[in-house]
Amino acid sequence: MRLAVAAVALAAAVTACAPSTTASAGHQGKITLSVWGWGPEANFDKMFAEYEKLNPGVDVDARSFTTSTEYDTILSTGLAGDSGPDLAWLRAGPQLQPLVEAGRLLPLDTKDVPGLADFDEGVLRAAKGDKDGKVYGVPFAVQTLQVIYNKKIFADNGITPPKTYAEMLASADKLKAKGVIPFAFGGKDDWMLPIVASIFGTAHWGGDEFLADVKAKRKKFADPRFVEGIDQLNKLKPYFPENVAGVSYTDAQILFSSGKAAMFPGGLWELNFFGENAKDVELGVFTPPTPEGQGLMPGFTDGSYGVNVKTRHKAEALKFAAWLASKDYGRLYTDTLRIFSAVPGVTPEDPLLAEVATAFDQHGATYFMNEFAYGNPSSAAVFSKALQEMLLGRLTAKEAAEQLDESVSTWL
Amino acid sequence: MAVGARRGSSYVFLVPAFLLYTAFVVYPLFTGLTYSFFSWKGTLRAGFAGWDNYAGLLSGAFLDQLLPALGHNVLLFAGTMAVQNTLGLVFALALSRARRGKRALQTMFALPYLVNPLVIGYLWTLLLSPAFGPVNALLKPLGLAMPWLGDPDTALPTVVLITTWQWVGFPMLLFSAALGGIPQEYAEAARTDGAGSWQVFRRITLPLLKPAMATVTILSFIGSMGTFALVYALGGSNGAPAGATDVLGLLFYRTAFASGDVNAMGTSSALAVFMFTFIFGSTLLLERVLRRKA
Known part of the structure; x- marks a missing residue:
């Protein structure tokens, strides 16, 4: 008897769950x-x-x-x-x-x-x-990728968002001398590495034009311009936290939100995080300039x-x-x-977002890694690891770029 | 006749366990095996692939990850044997002589392995963090600050030390139990014959501990080969830094869940079958060798 009741209940439940043939409004409208x-x-x-x-x-x-x-x-x-x-x-x-x-x-x-x-x-x-x-x-x-900075630390040290590459390095030196870490960046979580490499390097390799050339197999990542771009991570190493490859992403976030570091190279999504976890820090953003002049702001869907x-x-x-x-x-x-x-x-x-929107409209570029993240193991994983080894001094920038070429050649 | 009938009916009692075992162990294993012989489009099974997925494991790019990962598993096993199990034995011997507080000490040593490895890993990343970690803050004045998890040369040894910290209570308990099972008379007889304490240990205690050592070795091997949670918490899914802590478990995780490859299901199933076969085969072999000696 009980079984029969259960069977009826089950049948009722199944009918209730069955797809309705009419795509329009259901029973309750x-x-x-x-x-x-x-x-x-x-x-x-x-x-x-x-x-x-x-x-x-x-x-x-x-x-x-x-x-x-x-x-x-x-x-x-x-x-x-x-x-x-x-x-x-x-x-x-x-x-x-x-x-x-x-x-x-x-x-x-x-x-x-x-x-x-x-x-x-x-x-x-x-x-x-x-x-x-x-x-x-x-x-x-x-999402756009750029440098987020602490306006108060900048003002206290008489620094403004850099217009030239030399100015950026001079400001970083100034901060370092005062005991402030210039860039909060951690290389332990390796997905951050291509992001930061693209923030400082995209303008060096010439943004979308270069990526199109690589896709058309006219150029390789081992091209001197790309190598120079990712080599920025080595050049800026003195301005990163000590033992940078051991610093995690969250460590870097805390370094910035606690005011121990003045700048955070990262994605626009960080604004939300810092807005909630570092309410007293007034945020600004800029695109790092290159020795040639204007930098490019990478972005991706x-x-x-x-x-x-x-x-x-x-x-x-x-x-x-x-x-x-x-x-x-x-x-x-x-x-x-x-x-x-x-x-x-x-x-x-x-207003801050509007500022980024204007900058992206004028100097936007495609984030290279998302375009080249295919394969198994994915080229993104291979290159992230290669960049980590580069940061540790185990690979040169050129060798890291060659590893990316090799990985891309398995699927392109 | 009566005995035969009783035996026959006794099998009936095995049916529930057998059904559960089939449904939850045999069937998934078998499914994994069949998956590895098909090519996949996401979660949709496409055509029969033969040995293609296995050939994929041996292709250049994948093999470049597989071999170092396997090597790190083996190094973890070696490290565990050398550090964790040696310390476990030392603690067990020391405790066997303790007159008071034996149980309390045993519990204290065993406590960390009740905590989830993910939590342990997270705690240790905080302790060893180069930016905020108290460990380096304490060691810095002594000039002993180390990159710990930040340098490929020190990362894996650090993992061994953390594993030891968590698991040392386990071999200790096994060795303690085995030591408790050795009759005092043997040692007394040896001492009467003039043996020193080293000789007693070397000639009597150690040989009688061999079965326990075999068990500890085999369990350590299985543990080291299947490790995932701790290394994941310490170095993420890529085995940071620079893949120095990459192991088979992480490689499987990346292949199955994080690669975005359309055929991820096929490749990862083949990898799973390889891992199972390798661990099962090696364990059987190890068991043979160790039991024969014991």
């Missing part, structure tokens, strides 16, 4: 769109509440996985089964390809998501399938919103995706997260 991503959940709730206001029939249920390293596994498992979300944050470029190849995502076009037509081609590339060239996501963020190919609410999901590609959402994203939205034509409210 309200459908739920589930969205997965990483980062603080409160941000999602705040942003999606706006969409719910505009679309009373839709309830957006955001779930955030704070352990971002496990997110990829959770997402690929979810999308492979039936437990996946309707929409999800996707990684950019190489990390996106396994999901595309497995056919887990719905290709998006400008018919469903008109906003995609206005996106910058360089931004959109990070959300495309490498083989079929189709767009699989609406990019949400663009951080990720995108994709639609699960198995979604039960395709029409609603696509409508939501269209909103995610709109300026309304772009503004909401930038002002909520203090990060650039990937939606074109959004001017940030935050």
